[in-house]
Amino acid sequence: GKKDGRGTYRFFESAMDEELRARALLERDLREAINEGRIEPFYQPVVALPGRELTGFEVLARWRHPERGVLPPSEFISVAEETGMIGDLCYDLLRRACRDAANWPSHLQLAINIAPQQFQDRWLAEQILAILNETGFPANRLEVEITESALIQDLEATRATLTSLQNLGVRVALDDFGTGYSSLYHLRELKFDKLKIDRSYVNTITMSEERAKLVDAIIKLGSSLGLVTTAEGIECSGSLDWLEGQGCDFGQGYLFGKPMSKAETDRYVENGPAE
Numbered sequence: 001g002k003k004d005g006r007g008t009y010r011f012f013e014s015a016m017d018e019e020l021r022a023r024a025l026l027e028r029d030l031r032e033a034i035n036e037g038r039i040e041p042f043y044q045p046v047v048a049l050p051g052r053e054l055t056g057f058e059v060l061a062r063w064r065h066p067e068r069g070v071l072p073p074s075e076f077i078s079v080a081e082e083t084g085m086i087g088d089l090c091y092d093l094l095r096r097a098c099r100d101a102a103n104w105p106s107h108l109q110l111a112i113n114i115a116p117q118q119f120q121d122r123w124l125a126e127q128i129l130a131i132l133n134e135t136g137f138p139a140n141r142l143e144v145e146i147t148e149s150a151l152i153q154d155l156e157a158t159r160a161t162l163t164s165l166q167n168l169g170v171r172v173a174l175d176d177f178g179t180g181y182s183s184l185y186h187l188r189e190l191k192f193d194k195l196k197i198d199r200s201y202v203n204t205i206t207m208s209e210e211r212a213k214l215v216d217a218i219i220k221l222g223s224s225l226g227l228v229t230t231a232e233g234i235e236c237s238g239s240l241d242w243l244e245g246q247g248c249d250f251g252q253g254y255l256f257g258k259p260m261s262k263a264e265t266d267r268y269v270e271n272g273p274a275e
């Protein structure tokens, strides 16, 4: 306001300049990092329940930054989405992951995250097919994960992409299930292969009976619709035991392993979890 005087205005202006400059730098850095392959696929184990046998990995992006260390996706995925770099980033990660997986036992699956706007891209399935052909990774070992925000945008486009992927033999998982605002509507309208129960539900199973009942209902809902379920974010054996008892099909979380580099993942595949 006027009362604050010009000094305050200038302060805000320069603070905003500062922000814009930082953002422009980040975008430039990110573009460079993608081009130079410094965004790496990390891998988090997924196990079958019960039994806890390793069935594959979820690919999670990490930026190996020369000054700032290894950066998590929260530092750059939204920027990649807003600037349209997410496609390049995703295809690069998929290509590298398919190559990394070439030396792992052939029953191990890969799951990759697809950003909402990519799902509106009518060439998504073709791009993925091209990468599978190029790397020789079989479509039936690949799963894509989408969140509900991908579905809100355009149901018909989403349905078309979903069907094209499934026709290739790629499975489609609905990620972060339970966090969107119309999960049931989407389950009714679209045919997924898997539900991934969000970590925010899984974390509290052992704390509250209501939460546990809700998770149980999601597992039963999934299986009655012919979908398999994965619980994400399993951190304690109490939750794991309970989930196994309720018939949840897969588990993922720090209890089995954090996201790991390729080298660590090779060791994990060979020797199991490090003690």
Ligand code: C2E
Pocket: 044, 059, 060, 061, 072, 073, 074, 077, 090, 093, 113, 114, 115, 145, 175, 176, 199, 232, 233, 234, 235, 252, 253, 254, 255, 259
């Ligand atoms: P998400 O797809 O829900 O991935 C699971 C996130 O939960 C990962 O975080 C993982 O490290 C974390 N997590 C797994 N188990 C546990 C646990 O037991 N406890 C806790 N506290 N956390 C656990 P991350 O790697 O930071 O990824 C965050 C999000 O960024 C992902 O959530 C996904 O939405 C997005 N993301 C990551 N990689 C990509 C990518 O290549 N493309 C796109 N579009 N999004 C990505």
Ligand code: CA
Pocket: 058, 113, 145, 175
């Ligand atoms: Ca995911």
Ligand code: CA
Pocket: 175, 176, 196, 198, 199, 232
């Ligand atoms: Ca998730």
Ligand code: CA
Pocket: 176, 198, 199
């Ligand atoms: Ca999540």
